[in-house]
Amino acid sequence: MIIGTLDLGYRPVMLAPMEDVTDIGFRLLCRRLGASMVYSEFVSADALVRRVGRSVAKLTVSDDERPVAIQIYGRDPESMAEAARIVVGEAHPDVLDINFGCPVKRVAGKGAGAGLLQDVPGLLAIARAVVDAVGSQVPVTAKTRLGWDHDHRIIVGLAEQLQNCGIAALAIHGRTRSQMYTGEADWTLIGEVKANPRMHIPIIGNGDIASGNDALRAFEVYGVDAVMVGRATFGRPWIFQEIQDTLRAHEAAQRGEPYTPHVLTTDERVAILKQHVLTAVERLDERRGILHSRRHLAASPLFKGIPDFRPMRIAMLRAESVEELFAIIDEARRKSLPPL
Numbered sequence: 001m002i003i004g005t006l007d008l009g010y011r012p013v014m015l016a017p018m019e020d021v022t023d024i025g026f027r028l029l030c031r032r033l034g035a036s037m038v039y040s041e042f043v044s045a046d047a048l049v050r051r052v053g054r055s056v057a058k059l060t061v062s063d064d065e066r067p068v069a070i071q072i073y074g075r076d077p078e079s080m081a082e083a084a085r086i087v088v089g090e091a092h093p094d095v096l097d098i099n100f101g102c103p104v105k106r107v108a109g110k111g112a113g114a115g116l117l118q119d120v121p122g123l124l125a126i127a128r129a130v131v132d133a134v135g136s137q138v139p140v141t142a143k144t145r146l147g148w149d150h151d152h153r154i155i156v157g158l159a160e161q162l163q164n165c166g167i168a169a170l171a172i173h174g175r176t177r178s179q180m181y182t183g184e185a186d187w188t189l190i191g192e193v194k195a196n197p198r199m200h201i202p203i204i205g206n207g208d209i210a211s212g213n214d215a216l217r218a219f220e221v222y223g224v225d226a227v228m229v230g231r232a233t234f235g236r237p238w239i240f241q242e243i244q245d246t247l248r249a250h251e252a253a254q255r256g257e258p259y260t261p262h263v264l265t266t267d268e269r270v271a272i273l274k275q276h277v278l279t280a281v282e283r284l285d286e287r288r289g290i291l292h293s294r295r296h297l298a299a300s301p302l303f304k305g306i307p308d309f310r311p312m313r314i315a316m317l318r319a320e321s322v323e324e325l326f327a328i329i330d331e332a333r334r335k336s337l338p339p340l
Contacts, residue, residue: 004139012036034240045074045083191222212246235300
């Protein structure tokens with residue numbers, strides 16, 4: 001799959017942009033474990049233009065994580081264009097992405113993110129402004145949803161309009177804004193966008209990709225050019241390796257060749273989770289690093305099946321030092337974590 005001049009190979013698997021999740025430490029970890037491209041947290045265009053420290057800090061990029069996309073959001077074409085110029089000038093991302101899909105009230109309720117699905121002219125004006133501002137320097141892509149609600153699933157027509165604005169690739173989450181993150185993602189309209197003979201830009205499918213078989217089905221049944229993984233990465237960044245192994249095994253089987261995946265041991269997975277904590281602590285400090293990373297630990301499938309795990313999970317969420325947190329993890333390991 002090619003975005004602009006960026007070649008991501010055959011059937012790439014991407015880390016979705018997620019606020020307070022896809023910081024540089026997590027992105028580096030996911031790239032090491034097989035993510036084809038990673039996305040930053042959401043960056044507010046207005047805050048970036050005002051040089052708000054936390055937003056500017058989100059522009060920190062390591063060469064080791066490339067290819068990397070930085071995603072911006074806002075509701076005003078002029079500020080979005082200015083923010084795009086700042087991002088490209090300071091972070092030099094491989095892709096500049098526009099957020100037209102965030103459903104949370106503080107974003108969508110203010111007319112940005114998925115809120116723009118109720119203002120298609122405004123959405124398209126932003127797309128054109130950002131492409132005009134930086135499109136000659138970096139591919140400009142977008143991520144959106146099926147529509148505002150079930151009765152306004154506009155993605156098929158909207159995809160063509162975005163392509164006509166110069167958007168170089170489009171990621172589609174298979175839910176409406178009204179659904180938020182509930183219910184099952186509907187991939188039928190994603191497939192319809194991809195099957196549209198007038199569409200020539202890459203289509204990236206997103207929503208409920210939680211296993212290698214989910215990803216394979218998305219490619220085989222709906223024909224998308226890439227898949228994007230979001231919440232399934234919580235406490236499980238090795239999902240990228242699992243998905244890549246499934247895809248490679250499928251390709252090898254089609255060629256009649258053997259393929260032996262490298263299955264991570266439980267101890268290797270525990271070490272990955274600990275490294276995530278240590279990276280967050282190093283980047284922030286002990287208190288904030290633990291707060292930032294323990295949501296991954298509490299959500300990790302690594303701990304499912306342990307008898308009477310609830311008290312241990314609560315202790316994990318209350319841990320205030322790395323030593324205390326790692327002692328709880330080690331105790332869980334001694335309780336014979338089930339193989340995944």
